[in-house]
Amino acid sequence: MKRHKELGGWLLASPYLLSAIVFFLIPLGWSLSLVFFDWNVISPVRTYVGLDNFREGLSSPRVYNAFINTYKFLAIIVPSALVFSLCLALIVQHLPRLKQFYAVGFFLPYLASGVAIGLVVRGLLSYDSPLNEFLRQVLGSSPRWLRDPVWATLVISFMIVWKLSGYYSLIFLAGLQGIPRELYEAAALDGAGPFTQFRKITLPLLYPAFYTVLVLAVGICFAIFTEPYVLTGGGPRFATHTWQLEIYYQAFERFRAGYGATVAVLNAVATFVSILLIRRAVESWGAKRGFR
Amino acid sequence: MRGLRVVFVGLLALGLVAVAQVEITFWSAPNPSQEVFWRQMAEAYMATNPGVKITVSPIPETPTSEAGILAAIAGGVAPTASENIFVGFGSELVKSEAIVPWNAFPEWEELVKARNISSAIKAWEFPDGNYYIIPMYVNAMLVAWRIDILRELGYERPPRTYSEVLALGEHLKAKYPDKFLWLRSELEVPTWWQRWFDFFVFYYAASKGQPLITGNSITADDKAAVEVLRFFKTLRDKKLLITEPLAQGFEVGKTVMTVLGPWSFPWWKENYPELVYGKTFVLSPPPVPDWYPPTEPIYTFADAKGVVLYAQATPEQRKAMWDFIHWVLSDSEHDLAWVKITGMLPARDDVGTNPLFTAYIEEKEPALLPYAESIAFAVPPIAHVQFVEIQERMGLECIYPVLTGDLTPEEGWEAWKAGIKDLLK
Numbered sequence: 001m002k003r004h005k006e007l008g009g010w011l012l013a014s015p016y017l018l019s020a021i022v023f024f025l026i027p028l029g030w031s032l033s034l035v036f037f038d039w040n041v042i043s044p045v046r047t048y049v050g051l052d053n054f055r056e057g058l059s060s061p062r063v064y065n066a067f068i069n070t071y072k073f074l075a076i077i078v079p080s081a082l083v084f085s086l087c088l089a090l091i092v093q094h095l096p097r098l099k100q101f102y103a104v105g106f107f108l109p110y111l112a113s114g115v116a117i118g119l120v121v122r123g124l125l126s127y128d129s130p131l132n133e134f135l136r137q138v139l140g141s142s143p144r145w146l147r148d149p150v151w152a153t154l155v156i157s158f159m160i161v162w163k164l165s166g167y168y169s170l171i172f173l174a175g176l177q178g179i180p181r182e183l184y185e186a187a188a189l190d191g192a193g194p195f196t197q198f199r200k201i202t203l204p205l206l207y208p209a210f211y212t213v214l215v216l217a218v219g220i221c222f223a224i225f226t227e228p229y230v231l232t233g234g235g236p237r238f239a240t241h242t243w244q245l246e247i248y249y250q251a252f253e254r255f256r257a258g259y260g261a262t263v264a265v266l267n268a269v270a271t272f273v274s275i276l277l278i279r280r281a282v283e284s285w286g287a288k289r290g291f292r
Numbered sequence: 293m294r295g296l297r298v299v300f301v302g303l304l305a306l307g308l309v310a311v312a313q314v315e316i317t318f319w320s321a322p323n324p325s326q327e328v329f330w331r332q333m334a335e336a337y338m339a340t341n342p343g344v345k346i347t348v349s350p351i352p353e354t355p356t357s358e359a360g361i362l363a364a365i366a367g368g369v370a371p372t373a374s375e376n377i378f379v380g381f382g383s384e385l386v387k388s389e390a391i392v393p394w395n396a397f398p399e400w401e402e403l404v405k406a407r408n409i410s411s412a413i414k415a416w417e418f419p420d421g422n423y424y425i426i427p428m429y430v431n432a433m434l435v436a437w438r439i440d441i442l443r444e445l446g447y448e449r450p451p452r453t454y455s456e457v458l459a460l461g462e463h464l465k466a467k468y469p470d471k472f473l474w475l476r477s478e479l480e481v482p483t484w485w486q487r488w489f490d491f492f493v494f495y496y497a498a499s500k501g502q503p504l505i506t507g508n509s510i511t512a513d514d515k516a517a518v519e520v521l522r523f524f525k526t527l528r529d530k531k532l533l534i535t536e537p538l539a540q541g542f543e544v545g546k547t548v549m550t551v552l553g554p555w556s557f558p559w560w561k562e563n564y565p566e567l568v569y570g571k572t573f574v575l576s577p578p579p580v581p582d583w584y585p586p587t588e589p590i591y592t593f594a595d596a597k598g599v600v601l602y603a604q605a606t607p608e609q610r611k612a613m614w615d616f617i618h619w620v621l622s623d624s625e626h627d628l629a630w631v632k633i634t635g636m637l638p639a640r641d642d643v644g645t646n647p648l649f650t651a652y653i654e655e656k657e658p659a660l661l662p663y664a665e666s667i668a669f670a671v672p673p674i675a676h677v678q679f680v681e682i683q684e685r686m687g688l689e690c691i692y693p694v695l696t697g698d699l700t701p702e703e704g705w706e707a708w709k710a711g712i713k714d715l716l717k
Contacts, residue, residue, distance in 0.1 A: 042365040043388035126537040128546065147480050147536055233481040237692055252359040253484065254680045255384055 034261035041257045053262035063263060065238035066246045067270060069153075073242075074221040074274075076157040077164075081217045082210070084165040089172035103173060106166030114163075118230030121159055122146070146231050149239030156227045156240055164220065168213045175209030176202070207291035211282060218278055222271040243267040314612040315345045316605070319374035321597070322350040322357055325558070325634045326375065332629070333620050344612050351376060365390050365604065372605040372613045375428050378597045379416065379672055380679035382425045386418055387677055391600045393422035397614045406622035408642045415672050416598065419507070425598040426617065427639035429630070432663050432670035433493045433593045436552040438545055439574045441471075450549075450576045452586075454523045457549075457579045461532035464548060473532035474549045475541030479524065480692055484683035488673065489551050491686060492593040494520040496671045497578035501591035505676050508716045510709055519581045521694045521701035528695055535695065543567065551578070553595055554663050558635050569659035577666065594670030596639060624648055632656075637663055644668075678715040685711045 035054070038047040057063050092102050109117070124131060125145040132142035145151045179202065187197050203210075225244035228234050234241035234249075247267065251260030320330040327350050334346035351374055352360040358381050364370045370390070377385070385391045394400060400423070404410055409427065416425050437450040445463045461473045478486040495504070499516035527533035534547070541547035543564045552575070560567045567573055577590035584590075599617060601610055620626050627638040628648055637660060643649050644664035653660045676682060690708035693699040699707060 040362070040384065040388055042362055042385075042390050122537055123539060126539050127534060128538055144536055233483045235482055235688075235692070236480055237688065248355075249684075252355065252362075255358075255362060 031261040031264055034258045035265055037258040038256070039258045040255040046258075049258070053259045054266075056259065057262050057266050062238065062241065062246055062249075063266065065241045066243045066267075069239070069241055070221055070224075070243060070270070072153060073157055073160070073224060074218060076154070077160050077221055078214065078217045080157070080161045081164050081168055082213060084161055085168035085213060086172050086206075088165055088169035089176055092169065092173055093176045103170060106169055108166065109163045110167040112163075114226030115230055117159060117163065118227055121155065122231055125155065147236055149236055152232050152236060152240050156224070156231065159227050160220065160224065164217065168217070171209050171213055172206060175206045179205045204289070204291050207286055211279075211286070214282060215275060215279060218275050219271065222267060222274070243270070313343055313345050314608055315347070316373070316609050316613050316616070317347045317349070317371040318613070318616075319351045319361075319371040319376075320348055321376035322353050323555075323634070329630055329633045330375070332633075333626065334616070337616050337619055341615075344616065346616060361385075365602070368604065370602040370604040372609045373599055373601045373617065375599045376597050377425055377600045378595075379425065379675040380677075382598075382600060383418070383675050383677045383679070385600065386420075386424050390603055391424050392603050392610065393418075393424050394426055394601060394614070394617075395423045397611075397618075399614075399618060403618050403622060407627075408624075408640050408646075411641045412639050412667075415596075418675075425600055426621065427596055427598040429597060429634070429636045430639040430667050430670055430672075431553045431555070431595040431636055432666035433489065433551055433553055433578075433595060434575045434662055434666060435493075435578050436542065436550050436573050436575055438542065438548040438572065439570075440572045441468075441545055441548050450574060451579060452576070453582045453584065454519075454526075454579055455582050457523075458526065458530065458532070460548075461527070461530060465530075465532070471545070472534040472541070472547045474527060475534050475538050475547040476551075477535050477537045479533070480535045480687075480695060482684050482687035482692070484680045484687070487683045487686050487691075488593055488595060489553075490524075491520065491691060492671075492673075493551050493578050494523065496591040496593050497580050498584065499591070500588065501669065501671045503671070503674075505674050505682065505716070508676075510712070510716070512709075514705065516581070518701045518705050521690070521704055523579075523581075524691070525694055525697075525701060542573075554636055554660055555634075557657070557659055575659065575662040577669075589669050591669045591671060592666060594667070594672045596670070596672045598639070628652060631660070635660075637667065639667075676716070678712075681715055682712050 036048060036050060038049045038053070039045075088106055092099055092106070095102060123129065126132070127142070135142040143151050145155055183201050183205075184197055187201055192200065223244055224242045225248065228240040228242055228245055229248070232240045234245045243263070244267075247260050247263050250256045250263055318330055318334065320327040327348065330348045334348045338344060338346055351357040352364070354360045354363060357376055361370070361374060361377075365388075382391070403426075404413055412427055412430065413423065416423055416427055418424055435450070439447075439450070441464075442448075442450065442460070445460065445467060447460065447463075451457045451460050457473070464471055464473060476490055479490050492504075495512075495517055496502075498520050499513035502511065502513040502516065504510070504512045524533065528535065534541075538546065542550040543560070569575075578592055580590055601613055605613065624640075624646065625648075627640060627643075630636070630638050631649065631652065635657070637643050637649075640646070640649075644661075644667065649664065650661070653664060673679065674682060686708050689711045690699075690704040693707070694701050694704035
């Protein structure tokens with residue numbers, strides 16, 4: 001009986017396990033085997049280069065830019081996504097009706113094609129767009145949205161925040177709905193106003209949701225691709241260059257599969273270490289305040 | 293019983309045909325009109341050659357056609373042959389022993405003569421003396437001008453030199469302050485292949501077609517290159533060049549000049565029927581520096597691609613594909629069909645002189661005539677295996693900093709040359 005149950009469990013888990021083996025473990029193993037070779041995937045000759053790919057990656061200005069830019073994006077995207085998604089969740093929670101409708105509506109950008117959104121944004125920010133025409137009439141000039149390093153970074157960050165906020169707001173909404181109403185009623189009886197209630201009840205009890213969103217958002221910052229690919233190509237002058245663009249460029253444009261795999265490994269290490277450090281910092285901050 | 297015997301014999305006969313049939317696959321460019329051409333050719337060929345089954349499908353763009361081909365070769369599912377290969381990517385395939393030379397077939401010389409490509413084919417010879425790519429088309433890049441707007445400004449023909457272009461720009465801004473001379477938002481984007489449609493076009497014009505790279509050496513004409521960069525910078529400083537995205541520029545008359553390949557014409561016919569050759573737009577070779585001799589022909593960049601034969605195919609499949617390609621390219625009527633279907637000019641020496649093509653072009657597509665005349669002066673892409681990095685660095689280390697004023701044209705040019713030295717070793 002027990003054996004049957006175990007077999008059933010394996011059977012049910014097998015689709016996931018199989019897909020994980022085919023689409024994750026085998027490619028991962030293959031990528032790791034590539035990092036020691038200079039190879040373009042099709043040549044019969046694989047040149048063993050030892051750790052040269054790592055040396056090149058660690059001294060490459062392209063990789064350095066991708067590394068730094070990720071933290072720039074992270075510094076803008078993570079706090080903005082947290083604030084916007086929390087605000088959205090609070091708005092939806094306090095709606096008198098059609099809560100699900102609005103929650104799903106805010107979630108839609110997450111499902112939309114990044115390329116399509118990129119093209120729409122490109123049109124909205126084109127030189128002759130109504131927005132730019134208006135700015136030129138009022139201010140005398142319009143920003144070079146996608147050609148100025150600062151503006152380009154902000155535009156891409158904004159697109160990602162807009163895309164993610166609806167999704168993250170659902171996580172916050174679930175957290176908000178899990179907070180017992182009695183706590184607010186008791187606090188109100190004790191004379192606590194809405195702001196105090198938010199600070200003393202809502203925020204501490206939303207800690208698990210906050211933690212989840214934080215880790216997800218940090219992970220996303222290390223995987224930015226579509227937005228800069230469509231809008232800026234990583235420019236101007238590497239200002240929006242990312243890890244994924246570099247991997248794509250090396251593996252699919254320069255046909256350097258070995259070096260591309262090395263950059264992917266460096267990206268994985270940077271992502272892992274960054275998430276670990278941020279998690280530790282947030283956990284220790286939460287522990288000091290008694291959040292769980 | 294007898295019926296069964298008939299069915300059995302019939303099935304056996306079908307089986308024998310199937311066994312005798314050679315199956316080959318051809319990947320066309322991911323462009324519907326090119327796919328149509330190759331499908332028509334394959335169907336016509338199979339009608340008279342039942343022993344060959346040709347499957348035509350477009351190259352999967354995952355995410356680019358080059359990456360799609362690499363993935364197919366790596367996965368052991370490469371087609372027998374494909375088109376859409378330029379010399380740079382061809383060099384990578386040759387280095388990887390992924391393609392085989394066409395000139396190994398005994399009828400090679402016969403094909404060269406039959407297609408009239410004795411001169412054109414020279415640019416496609418690889419360092420080992422072989423021909424791995426049969427050029428399919430050559431699109432000489434020309435400059436289109438909104439002659440209707442130029443006429444309003446008092447011009448009857450487009451400007452030829454940089455000074456004339458700048459003077460036109462001044463007249464344009466004086467009459468239409470919101471218009472620009474040239475929209476080229478990609479000039480500030482490092483994407484390697486975008487250089488084909490800006491710097492290379494102007495550089496080859498200014499340098500009389502002097503190659504940028506020959507073998508592993510930089511053989512560029514420094515004076516011409518610096519002059520081109522200075523021209524771009526001047527255009528931008530005078531607000532004649534717009535490098536920000538613009539929904540539509542030339543088509544709606546917000547700009548008056550654009551670098552143009554003939555593939556735009558079918559799209560224009562569908563979306564901008566008001567753009568009529570000779571009436572609203574004209575074509576010219578790229579503008580040249582003031583010191584360029586007026587009697588000399590003006591060179592330009594050629595967007596040229598061709599057909600390759602993959603090493604993964606069996607000898608039998610290679611032979612069958614060769615026979616098919618030989619059949620397609622030996623008949624000039626097929627090249628005429630190519631012009632009619634794709635709107636692009638075949639890579640032939642006689643495309644501008646053969647009445648078969650000129651009669652059709654003059655009557656149906658007069659805008660193609662300047663392209664045909666320019667083929668002799670069109671330089672194909674860099675053949676070096678490091679073409680991606682070489683061209684990417686041109687945008688990053690040279691054009692962008694020159695446009696923003698961080699480097700002078702001379703400094704930008706030297707920065708690019710210094711940056712690619714290691715790649716050429």
